[in-house]
Amino acid sequence: MGTVFRVCAIKLMDNKNQVYQVELQLTSDDDKQLRSLTDRIREEAGGLIGWQRLGKLLIKTGQFNKAEELYNILLEQTSDQGEKAVFYNQLGLIHFNQGDNEKAMQSYEQGLKIHEQTLPSDHPNLATLYNNIGLMYDNMGEHLKALSSHEKALELYQTTLPLNHSDLATSYSNIGSVYDHMGEYVKALSYYEQALEIQQKTLPSNHPSMANSYNNIGLVYDHMGEYLKALSSHEKALEIRQKTLLSNHPSLATSYNNIGLVYDNLGEYSEALSSHEKALEIHEKTLPSNHPSLATSFNNIGLVYDHMGEYSKALSYYEKAVEIQQKTLRLNHPSLATSYSNIGSVYDNMGEYVKALSYYEQALEIQQKTLSSNHPDFATLYNNIGSVYNKMGDYSKALSSHEKAVEIQQKTLSLNHPSLATSYNNIGLVYDHMGEYSKALSFHEKALEIQRETLPSNHPDLAQSYNNIGMAYDNLGEYSEALSSHEKALEIRQKALPSNHPSLATSFNDIGLVYSKMGEYSKALSLYEKALEIQQKNLPSNHSHLAASYNNIASLYKNMEEYSKALSFYEKAVEIQQKTLSSDHPDVAISYNNIASLYKNMEEYSKALSYYELALDIKQRALPTTHPSIKKVKERIEIVKEEMKKKK
Structure with a gap:
C-alpha cells in the first residue's frame, strides 16, 4: 500500500476562491482501524477491475448519467x-x-x-x-x-x-x-x-452498514408511533456515522433528516428544524446547488413550518424544492409529485382549496404516467383530494375520492393495513359533515378495529380514531360515550407524546367541547385553558390552533352570557386568522358568524347583520353554491332582519 493519511480537519481559508486548508496525519503500518477498513474495501470491491470498478464508483457517487453512458458502451x-x-x-x-x-x-x-x-x-x-x-x-x-x-x-x-x-x-x-x-x-x-x-x-462496531440497520429500525419505530425508540435508533446510526465519516458526509445528513422527522412527530418543532437545517448545511457544502438531496431537505423544513402553521415559510421551502427538481429530474419524476402534493397541503391548510386541488391534480397526473394504476401513492393522493372536497362541502366528490383510495388499498395492501384505517376515518369525517352520524361512527370504528390489530396500544393514530368516534357520539348527543372516547384519546397521547405536544391540546379542547354542551361550563373552561396554555408555549402566536382555542373559549363565555369576554376572545381569533389565512378562508367566515351570533344575543342587530353578511360573502366565494352552511347564514340574516323590523 502507498502512503495513507488520516484527514484530521478541513478549514475554509478563502471563501471567494474556495481554498481550504486540510490537516493530515500520516498513518502507521500497524493502524488497526486502517487495516480493518482496507480489508473491508477489498472485500466490497469484489475483484472488479478497470472500467467496471469505475462504473461502480460512478454509481456510488451519484453520477448516474455518466455511469449509464459507460455501461452502455461496455x-x-x-x-x-x-x-x-x-x-x-x-x-x-x-x-x-x-x-x-x-x-x-x-x-x-x-x-x-x-x-x-x-x-x-x-x-x-x-x-x-x-x-x-x-x-x-x-x-x-x-x-x-x-x-x-x-x-x-x-x-x-x-x-x-x-x-x-x-x-x-x-x-x-x-x-x-x-x-x-x-x-x-x-x-x-x-x-x-x-x-x-x-x-x-x-x-467492525462502527461499520456504516450497521448505521443503515439502526436507521431502518428507527424508521419502523417511527411508523409504529414509538418515537423515543425511533429517536434512540437514529441517534445510534448518527453516532456511528460521526465516528467513521467526514463531518460533511451525505449519510450524516440522512441521519439528521430522520431525527428531524421524529422530532416533528413529537411536536418538538424547534428541534426538528435544527436537525433538518444541519442536514441542509451538509448538502449545501458538499453537493451541487441543484442536487435532488437539497430538494429533500427543503421539503422536510417546509413540512415543519407547515405543522407550525407558518404557511408562507412552508410554501417558500416547498417551492425551492420544486425549482431544483424541475431543473434536474424528468418532468414526470415521482419526487416532483411529492413536492406538488406538499404544496397542495399548504394551500389546503390556508383554505385556498382551488389551488390545493390544482397541485394535487398535478401530482396525480405525474403518478398516472409513472406508477402502476393500483400503486398505494395513488390512494394517498385520492385521500388528499377527498379531504379538500369535504372542506368545500362537495361531499359526493369527497366520498368518491376516498372510495377510490379504499379500492386501491384493498387490492394492494393487507386488509388490516394502517393506511386503510386512514381512508375509513376520512370517509367517516365526510359522513359526519353530511350529518349522517351513525355512518360516520361505523367507519371510524372500522378504522379503530384495524389499528388495534396492527399498531401498538399507545400509537397516536389510535388516539385520532378515538377522537373521531368521540366527535360522532358528540354529534349524536351521546355525551357520556363521547367523553369516554375523548378520554381514551387523551390517555394514549399522554403516554406516547411529550406533555406539551399540540395533540394534547386537541384532546383538552375536544373534552371541553363535550362538557360545554352538557352545560358544565367550569369544567369546559378549565380544559380550554389547558389547551391554550400548551399552544401558547409551543406554537407561533399566530397559529390557527390558537384561533380555534380562542373561538372555543369565546363560545363558552357566550353561553355563560359573559358577552364582553366572549367578544374579546372572538376578536383574538379573527386577528390571528386575518394574519395567517387567505381573506376567503372558511374559518374566517366561521369566526364572523360567531361574532354575528354574539351581537344577535346582545340585541345589537345592525352589527350582527354586518358580520353575517361578511361571513356569507366569504362562504359564497370559497364554497360551492350548494354548501349547507351558505343556506344557514342566509336564514340567520333573514331572522336578524325580522328582529330589526320588530325593533323599529
Missing part, C-alpha cells in the same frame, strides 16, 4: 454473456436511481434472463438480480411481488452462503423494508434485527 463492446448480465443489472440500478421504473425493470429482466440461461439455478448472481427486482417492485408499490423476489434471493443465499454472510443481512433488510411498506411493522422489525445481528457478528 454492453456494446462485450460478447461475454456473463458480463452482459452484470451490465444490465448495473443499468437497472442506474435507471432506478434516475426514477425511470420502466427502464429499470427492463434492464433487470434482461440480466435475469441471461443469468437463468447461463448459470446454475443456485448461483449467487441470480440472488443479486432477484434482490434488485424486489427493490423495483417495492418502489412500484407491488409489495407481494417484491416479497416473492426477495424471498427467492434469501433462499439462494441460505443454501450457498455461510449463515452470517453480509449478503444474507442485505436480504433480511430488503424483506424488512417490504413489510414496513406493507404496514406489517412487527415482521419488518424482526427482519431488520436479523440483519443487524449478522452485522454485529461480522463487521
